[in-house]
Amino acid sequence: RRFINNGQQPPKDAVRIEEMINYFDYDYKQPKGEHPFEVITEISTAPWNDKHKLVHIGLQGKIIPTENLPPSNLVFLIDVSGSMDEPNKLPLLKTSFKMLVEQLRQQDQVAIVVYAGAAGLVLEPTSDERKIRAALDQLAAGGSTAGGAGLQLAYQIARDNFIQGGVNRVLLATDGDFNVGVSDTKSLISMVEHERDSGVTLTTLGFGEGN
Numbered sequence: 001r002r003f004i005n006n007g008q009q010p011p012k013d014a015v016r017i018e019e020m021i022n023y024f025d026y027d028y029k030q031p032k033g034e035h036p037f038e039v040i041t042e043i044s045t046a047p048w049n050d051k052h053k054l055v056h057i058g059l060q061g062k063i064i065p066t067e068n069l070p071p072s073n074l075v076f077l078i079d080v081s082g083s084m085d086e087p088n089k090l091p092l093l094k095t096s097f098k099m100l101v102e103q104l105r106q107q108d109q110v111a112i113v114v115y116a117g118a119a120g121l122v123l124e125p126t127s128d129e130r131k132i133r134a135a136l137d138q139l140a141a142g143g144s145t146a147g148g149a150g151l152q153l154a155y156q157i158a159r160d161n162f163i164q165g166g167v168n169r170v171l172l173a174t175d176g177d178f179n180v181g182v183s184d185t186k187s188l189i190s191m192v193e194h195e196r197d198s199g200v201t202l203t204t205l206g207f208g209e210g211n
Contacts, residue, residue, distance in 0.1 A: 002088065026040075026058055028040050028058055028060035029060065030060065030062060030063060031060060031061070031062050036061060036062050037059050037060060037061040037062065038059070038060045039057065039058070039059060040057070040058040040059075040060065041055065041056065041057050041058070042055070042056040042058075043055050043056070044056075066105070069167075070163070070165055070166045070167055071105075071107040071108055071109075071163050071166045071167070072104070072107075072108040072109070072163075072166060072167040072168075072169070073108075073109055073125070073158060073161050073162065073163045073166055073167065073168045073169070074108065074109070074110045074111070074167075074169055074170075074171060075110075075111045075112075075113060075154045075155075075157050075158045075169070075170045075171070076097060076110060076111070076112045076113070076171050076173070077113050077114075077115070077150055077151065077154040077170050077171065077172045077173070078093065078097075078112065078113070078114045078115075078139060078173050078174075079114075079115060079116075079150075079172075079173060079174035079175060079176075080114045080115065080116045080139055080140065080141050080142070081115070081116045081141065081142070082116070082141055082142050083141075083175055083176060083208075084141040084174075084175055084207070084208075085140075085141035085142070086208060088207065088208055088209070089141075089175050089207045089208045090139065090140075090141050090207075092207060093173050093205075093207055094136045094137070094139065096173075096205070097136055097173070098133055098136060101129055101132050101133060101136075102129075104127070104129065106127055107127070108127060109125040109126060109127050109161065110123070110125065110126065110127075110132050111123055111124060111125040111126075111157045111158075111161065112132070112135050112136070113150055113153050113154045113157060114139065114150070115149060115150030115153075116141075116142060119149040119150040119152075119153045120153075121153065121157060122135055122138075122139070123135040125157070125161045148187075148188065151170070151172065151188070151191065151192075152191070154170045154172070155170060155191075155195050155200055158170055158195075158200045159198065159200060162199065162200070168199055168200045168201070169200065169201045169202070169203060170195075170200060170201070170202050170203070171202075171203045171205065172202060172203070172204045172205065173204075173205040173207060174204070174205075174206065174207070175206065175207045175208040176208075
């Protein structure tokens with residue numbers, strides 16, 4: 001889809017049959033009993049060679065009810081450095097995070113921290129979907145990549161709004177390495193491990209190609 005949207009013919013290696021198969025919703029029935037998933041199988045003769053058989057194996061996991069999930073304290077940590085100014089980076093990031101926001105409940109809250117040459121809080125923790133979407137819409141790319149400072153600020157916001165027994169998580173979205181401030185890999189890993197022990201976890205999301 002990305003190649004076609006860019007007006008390019010997809011290269012041969014980008015066409016992966018398994019992704020096309022997984023794209024469709026097969027509407028499998030929910031598992032019954034104690035097992036967490038159901039196996040659905042189907043077999044037929046291959047239409048291009050009647051000596052061959054096609055076997056279709058589908059797995060359907062149990063859909064977990066979301067109403068009993070603990071509340072979430074999420075901090076979006078977004079790279080808005082100059083290199084993010086490409087269609088498959090910051091614009092795609094905004095679309096992705098808006099899709100996530102649609103899944104949030106009233107008991108969940110989101111804060112937004114950005115970093116480029118410096119780090120800053122652009123949205124205080126809120127459950128208001130309109131405010132979150134508006135803050136995402138206003139983001140623009142420019143500057144260097146002070147990711148270490150952004151990470152420290154995001155963790156601070158997560159700690160300040162910590163939900164006991166809830167999901168406390170920083171979601172870092174970037175296209176590459178930090179190049180201003182704390183950028184040593186060992187130091188960053190140590191910081192992440194220390195924060196994880198305090199109950200704040202980290203998810204990293206990569207955008208773009210290369211770098």
